[in-house]
Amino acid sequence: MVLVFLGWAWRDSVGRWAYVGAGPVLAQSQASGVTIWLPPGRSGWECGSVDASSMPRIGTEGYARYPDLFKLRFGRPDVLRGLTKEEWAAFRKTGMLDGREPDPVLGLLYFRAGTGLGGFRMVFIPYWCVMLAAAGVWAGLIYWRYRRMKGNVEIVQGV
Numbered sequence: 001m002v003l004v005f006l007g008w009a010w011r012d013s014v015g016r017w018a019y020v021g022a023g024p025v026l027a028q029s030q031a032s033g034v035t036i037w038l039p040p041g042r043s044g045w046e047c048g049s050v051d052a053s054s055m056p057r058i059g060t061e062g063y064a065r066y067p068d069l070f071k072l073r074f075g076r077p078d079v080l081r082g083l084t085k086e087e088w089a090a091f092r093k094t095g096m097l098d099g100r101e102p103d104p105v106l107g108l109l110y111f112r113a114g115t116g117l118g119g120f121r122m123v124f125i126p127y128w129c130v131m132l133a134a135a136g137v138w139a140g141l142i143y144w145r146y147r148r149m150k151g152n153v154e155i156v157q158g159v
């Protein structure tokens with residue numbers, strides 16, 4: 001059931017941007033992944049969902065620049081940091097970080113976070129990583145249960 005839910009969330013993240021925030025932490029499901037970030041000065045509780053197809057119309061820069069955000073895709077995990085003013089100006093001009101083009105999600109997040117220069121930290125985790133972790137935990141629990149049951153059978157047989 002968990003893997004089915006994660007599969008649905010992965011597919012849903014292509015067309016919707018869902019978010020929940022508590023205290024200083026904000027978690028978002030968008031563009032085939034989960035983003036957890038600590039924006040500066042954030043507090044309180046909020047949650048919501050936005051239709052991603054309306055993003056270019058409401059002026060969220062980056063969605064028009066990165067059309068891959070609207071496709072079901074495999075992203076790469078990454079950790080983002082606040083950019084200096086010079087790094088942000090260069091990124092805004094070239095669309096590249098350290099001489100390489102970032103994953104489209106990271107590009108969008110850097111565009112969006114450009115006003116909070118140097119003050120944010122983000123982690124982007126693609127849904128395939130989340131599903132792999134959930135399957136690994138589930139398989140580990142099944143193996144652990146199997147070993148416990150096998151140990152109980154040996155104890156009973158030894159008596």
